Amino acid sequence: MRADAHQKVKPSHLKRTAYLYIRQSTLRQVFENVESTKRQYGLRQHAVALGWQPDQIVVIDTDLGQSGASAADREGFQRLVTEVSLGRAGIVLGLEVSRLARNSMDWHRLLEICALADTLILDEDGVYDPAHFNDRLLLGLKGTMSEAELHVLRARLQGGILNKARRGELFLRPPIGFAYDALGGVVLDPDQQIQHTIRMLFDTFQRTGSAMATVREFRNAGVRFPRRIHSGPGKGDVIWGKLEHSQVLRLLHNPRYAGVFVYGRTRTRKGVDGECRVQHLPREEWHTFLPESHPAYISWQEYERNLKRLRESAQAMGLERRKSPPREGPALLQGLIVCGKCGRRMTLRYHVRQAGLCPEYVCQRKGIENAEPPCQRIPGAEVDRVVSDLLLELVNPVALEVALTVQQELQARLEESDRLRKQHVERARYEAELAQRRYMRVDPENRLVADTLEVDWNQKLRALAEAQEQYEQRREQDRQVFNEEQRAAIMALAQDFPRLWRDPATEDRDRKRMIRLLVEDVTMVRSQEITLHLRFRGGAARTVTLPNPLRSWEGWMTDAEVVDQIDQLLNVQTFGEIAATLNASGFRSGKGQRFTSRYIARIQKQYALRSRFDRLRALGLLTLHEMASALSLHPRTVKTWTAYGLLKAHAYTDKPEHLYELVGPNVPRKAQGVKLSLRRPTASVLPQGSKEVQCEA
Ligand SMILES: [Zn+2]
Numbered sequence: 001m002r003a004d005a006h007q008k009v010k011p012s013h014l015k016r017t018a019y020l021y022i023r024q025s026t027l028r029q030v031f032e033n034v035e036s037t038k039r040q041y042g043l044r045q046h047a048v049a050l051g052w053q054p055d056q057i058v059v060i061d062t063d064l065g066q067s068g069a070s071a072a073d074r075e076g077f078q079r080l081v082t083e084v085s086l087g088r089a090g091i092v093l094g095l096e097v098s099r100l101a102r103n104s105m106d107w108h109r110l111l112e113i114c115a116l117a118d119t120l121i122l123d124e125d126g127v128y129d130p131a132h133f134n135d136r137l138l139l140g141l142k143g144t145m146s147e148a149e150l151h152v153l154r155a156r157l158q159g160g161i162l163n164k165a166r167r168g169e170l171f172l173r174p175p176i177g178f179a180y181d182a183l184g185g186v187v188l189d190p191d192q193q194i195q196h197t198i199r200m201l202f203d204t205f206q207r208t209g210s211a212m213a214t215v216r217e218f219r220n221a222g223v224r225f226p227r228r229i230h231s232g233p234g235k236g237d238v239i240w241g242k243l244e245h246s247q248v249l250r251l252l253h254n255p256r257y258a259g260v261f262v263y264g265r266t267r268t269r270k271g272v273d274g275e276c277r278v279q280h281l282p283r284e285e286w287h288t289f290l291p292e293s294h295p296a297y298i299s300w301q302e303y304e305r306n307l308k309r310l311r312e313s314a315q316a317m318g319l320e321r322r323k324s325p326p327r328e329g330p331a332l333l334q335g336l337i338v339c340g341k342c343g344r345r346m347t348l349r350y351h352v353r354q355a356g357l358c359p360e361y362v363c364q365r366k367g368i369e370n371a372e373p374p375c376q377r378i379p380g381a382e383v384d385r386v387v388s389d390l391l392l393e394l395v396n397p398v399a400l401e402v403a404l405t406v407q408q409e410l411q412a413r414l415e416e417s418d419r420l421r422k423q424h425v426e427r428a429r430y431e432a433e434l435a436q437r438r439y440m441r442v443d444p445e446n447r448l449v450a451d452t453l454e455v456d457w458n459q460k461l462r463a464l465a466e467a468q469e470q471y472e473q474r475r476e477q478d479r480q481v482f483n484e485e486q487r488a489a490i491m492a493l494a495q496d497f498p499r500l501w502r503d504p505a506t507e508d509r510d511r512k513r514m515i516r517l518l519v520e521d522v523t524m525v526r527s528q529e530i531t532l533h534l535r536f537r538g539g540a541a542r543t544v545t546l547p548n549p550l551r552s553w554e555g556w557m558t559d560a561e562v563v564d565q566i567d568q569l570l571n572v573q574t575f576g577e578i579a580a581t582l583n584a585s586g587f588r589s590g591k592g593q594r595f596t597s598r599y600i601a602r603i604q605k606q607y608a609l610r611s612r613f614d615r616l617r618a619l620g621l622l623t624l625h626e627m628a629s630a631l632s633l634h635p636r637t638v639k640t641w642t643a644y645g646l647l648k649a650h651a652y653t654d655k656p657e658h659l660y661e662l663v664g665p666n667v668p669r670k671a672q673g674v675k676l677s678l679r680r681p682t683a684s685v686l687p688q689g690s691k692e693v694q695c696e697a
Contacts, residue, residue, distance in 0.1 A: 008129050009050050009091070013120055016090030018047045021080050022061040039124075040095045046122060047093055057093075077106070085113045091120040091127075107143035111136060165263035168290045172263070175254055176228050176238075177297065186261075186294035193423045194226045194238065200420065201225070201243070201251060202298050202306075209309050211248040218243040221417035222474045224424060240424065252310060255289075258303035259296025263288035330508045331359030332384040332515055333522055339363035340525030340533065342375050349377075359384065361524065376526050379549050383524070383532065386546050388501070390534065391518060394542075395497045421471050428467040432460040562587055563607050566600060570612050575600040576654035597654055613652045613659070621650060621659035630662060633670075641668060644676040 022040040047057050062076040083089050092114065114121060115130040121139065122128070128135035164170035174186055177198040181187045188195055200223065204214045218225065224240040225247060255262050264287025267279045283289070291300060298306075329350060337346040346363045359380030435457040442450050500506055501514070523533040532544045562582065569578040575597035582595045589595055604611065627647070628635040638660065642649045646668045649658035 006050065008120060008127050012118070013090035014051050016119075017083070017088055018052045018057045018091045018093060019080055019083060019089050020044055020047070020057055020059045020093040021076065022059065022095075023076070043093045043095065043122070043124070046124075047091065050091075050122075050127070052091070081110060081113060084110070084117050084119050087117045087119075089114075089117065089119045091122055093122045095124060107146075108140065111139055111143075162263075162287065165288045168261040168288065168293045170263060173230065175251070175256055176226055178256065178294070186256075188295050188297075191226075191238070193420070193427060196420060196423070197223065197225055198251070198257075198297055200416070201248065202257070202302075205248065205252065205306060205309075206302070211245055211252065211310065214248050215243050215245050221414065221421075222470065223417050223420050249310070252303075252306045255300075255303060256294075257297045258300045259292050259294055260300065260303075261288065261290040261293040262286055329359070330357055330384070331361070331380050332387060332508075332512060333361070333380070334359075334512060336515070336519060336521050337361050338521050338523045339375055340523045340531065344375070346378075346524065348380070376524075378524055378526050378530055382546060382549055383530065386532065386544055387515075387519075387522065387534065390542060390544060391515065392498050392501060394536075395494060395518065401491075418475060421474060425464070425467045425471050428460070428464040432457070432464045435460040559587075562589075563603060563609075566603055567607075567609050570604065570609060571615055574612060574651050574654050574656065575604070611652075616650055616652055616659045620662065622662055623659060627660040627662070631668075640676070646676070 020040075020043055041059075044054070044057055044059075048054055060076045060080055062079070080089075080092065084092065092110075111121075111130045113119075115136065118131060120127055120129055121135075128139055130136050130139060161170060169184075171180075171184075174180060177189050177194055178186050179189045201214060201218070204217050205211065208214055208217065219242060223243070225243040226238045226240055227247075229235055229237050229239060251257060264285075265281060267281055269277050269279060271277055329348070331348050331350070334348050335345075338344070339346050342363060344363055344365045346361045347365070349360045349362050350357045351360060352358075360377055361380050361383070362377045363375035435453065439450065439453040439457045442453055444450060497514075501511065518536060520535040520537055522535075525531045525533075526548065529545050529547050532546070534542045534544070536542070565582065565587070566578055569581060573581065578600050579595040579597050582600075587595065589599060593599075603609070622630060624635050624638060627633075628638050631638065633641075638647060641647045642658070642660070647663065648661040650661070651658055
C-alpha cells in the first residue's frame with residue numbers, strides 16, 4: 001500500500017461503511033478459483049489497515065457465478081451502486097477494480113457516482129479518489145483495459161471457431177443418421193437400420209406432404225425411430241422410440257441431410273434487459289454454407305421442396321388454429337374454417353332471425369388482440385348450403401371406388417414397414433445373443449459379474465420376446481386392413497350418405513361429424529365474392545366461389561318510386577294515411593308486406609324526408625296555443641270551432657295532433673247565442689288531403 005493512501009482517507013470516509021464487492025463470473029470459477037476468491041476476501045485487511053472497523057465492512061458477494069459483461073441482472077452490483085449513490089459508502093473495495101464491472105458503461109457510471117458521493121475506491125494497487133483527475137483517469141483506463149481484455153479473449157475463441165467452420169472442419173455433433181469416420185469426415189451412419197428408417201421418413205414426407213401424416217404413418221405402422229443419447233451414462237448409445245412431430249420438423253429443416261455443412265444459422269443478441277435472444281437468419285446470412293461436403297440422404301432440391309411444402313401446410317395449421325369439436329348449432333363448418341386473409345382459425349357467431357339461428361363466420365382473433373374490427377365476416381347460411389351440395393356431389397360410389405383403390409396401393413407400403421419392424425426384432429435377437437455370449441465367457445467363480453450379466457441377458461431376452469410379439473400383432477393387423485365385407489360396408493355408406501344427409505331427423509351435430517370425416521379444413525376469403533377453398537381428407541381440394549349475399553337492408557330496400565310517392569304524400573297526409581293510400585294503390589314494401597304507419601315513419605327518417613310538421617309550419621300554420629292566443633280564445637274553444645268548421649286544422653300525426661290555419665281578414669268572432677252549427681265555415685288556403693280533417697273537441 002502506498003504512503004499517500006492514508007492521506008486520501010479522511011475521517012468523513014471512515015465514518016461511513018466500506019463495501020467489499022466480490023464476484024466470480026462462472027460457477028466453475030467459484031469452485032476452482034478458490035485462490036482468487038480468497039484474495040478478494042483478503043482485501044478486508046487493507047480496509048482495516050486504513051482505519052475502518054471490521055464490523056464496518058460489508059461484503060457483497062451475491063453475484064458469485066454471474067458474468068460481469070452486463071450489470072442488468074447482477075443484483076449485488078446494483079446494490080453497490082445504490083449504496084454509493086445514497087452516500088452510505090466511504091470506500092469500495094474490489095480485487096482488480098475493473099472487475100467491478102466489465103462493461104465500460106457500468107464502470108464509468110459507478111466512477112461518476114463515487115466522485116459525486118465522495119467515495120474512495122480501493123484495489124490491491126492502492127486507494128483512488130475518483131474526484132481527483134489523475135485517479136479518475138487511471139480508473140477509467142483500467143476499466144477500458146479490462147473490457148479490451150474480454151474482447152480479445154472472445155475474439156480469439158470465436159475467430160478459431162469461425163475459421164474452422166469456414167473450412168467445414170469444425171466438429172459439430174452429427175445429427176442422427178450421420179457419424180464421424182476415423183479420419184474425421186462425416187459419413188452416413190454405418191448402422192443400416194438407422195439409415196433405412198431415416199430414408200423412410202423422407203420418403204413418407206414426400207408422399208404425404210405433412211409432418212403430422214408422417215408421424216401418423218410411423219405410429220400406425222409401429223416403426224420406431226432412432227435417437228442418440230448425448231449425455232449421461234449411456235452417452236453415444238442409440239435408443240429407439242416413437243417418432244415425434246418435432247423430430248420430423250428437425251430433420252426436414254436440417255440442411256445436413258442434404259449433404260450441406262452449415263454454420264451460423266442463428267444469431268444471439270443480448271437485449272437491453274440482459275436477456276439473450278436467438279434470431280434465425282435467412283440463408284444468405286448464414287456464416288458457412290458448403291454444399292456437397294458430405295454424403296446426403298436427400299438432394300438440395302428435395303430439401304427446398306420439403307421446406308416449401310411445410311410452409312404451405314403451416315398456413316392451415318398452427319398453435320391457435322386448432323380445431324374445436326363439433327357442437328350443437330346449425331353452422332356446418334364450425335371449427336373447420338381458416339381465414340384466407342390472415343391464416344387464423346375463424347370463429348362462429350349466431351344471429352337470431354325469424355327463420356331461426358343464422359350463422360356468421362368471423363375472423364376476430366387478431367381483432368381482439370389488437371382491438372381492431374374483425375378481419376373478415378362471412379354470412380354462414382349460404383356457405384353451408386354450397387358446401388353441403390358439394391359434399392353430396394362428391395360422396396358417391398364412383399369417388400369411393402377410387403379411394404379404395406388408393407387404399408390398396410397403401411397395402412403395398414405396409415410390407416415395407418413390415419421389413420423394418422422385422423429388423424427391429426432381429427436387432428433384439430442379436431443383443432440377446434450378445435448378452436448370452438458375454439455371460440458364457442465370464443468365469444463362473446466371479447459370481448458378482450456373472451449375476452449382473454445374467455440379469456442383463458434376461459432383460460434382453462424379455463425385450464426380444466416383446467419385440468417378437470409386437471411384430472406378430474402388427475402383422476396380423478396389417479393383414480386385416482382389407483376384406484371384402486368391409487369394402488361392401490363402405491360402398492353401402494356411400495349409397496346411404498345423401499339420404500342420411502338430407503334426413504331432417506339427422507342432428508346438426510351428426511352432420512358436422514360427417515363433414516369432419518370428409519373435410520380437413522375450409523379456407524375462406526371475402527372480397528368481390530366469397531371464395532371457399534376446401535381441403536378434403538386424403539389430399540383432394542376444391543375451390544368454390546359464391547356471390548356476396550345482399551346486406552340485410554339491401555334485401556328489403558324500398559323502391560325509389562315508393563319513396564318518391566311518400567315524399568309527395570307527406571305534403572297532404574299523415575303516416576297512417578300514407579300507408580292506407582299506398583296499400584290501396586297496391587304498393588308493397590321491399591319485404592313484400594303491407595305498409596304500416598311505423599314503416600312509413602322509418603322510411604321518412606331513413607331517407608331524411610322533411611317531416612309533415614315542418615312542411616306545415618313552413619306554410620305558416622300555427623300550433624293550438626299560438627292559434628288560441630292569436631284569436632284571444634281558450635284552446636278548447638279553438639278545438640270546438642274547428643270541429644264546427646269555423647277554423648281549418650291539419651293533422652300532422654295519426655293521434656291526431658293539429659296545426660291551424662291562420663284565417664285571413666274574416667276572423668270568426670265570439671257570438672254568444674248563435675248556434676255553432678249555423679255559422680259559416682272559412683275557406684282553406686291549403687290543398688286538401690284525401691281525408692277531411694276531423695277534430696274531436
Ligand atoms: Zn383473418
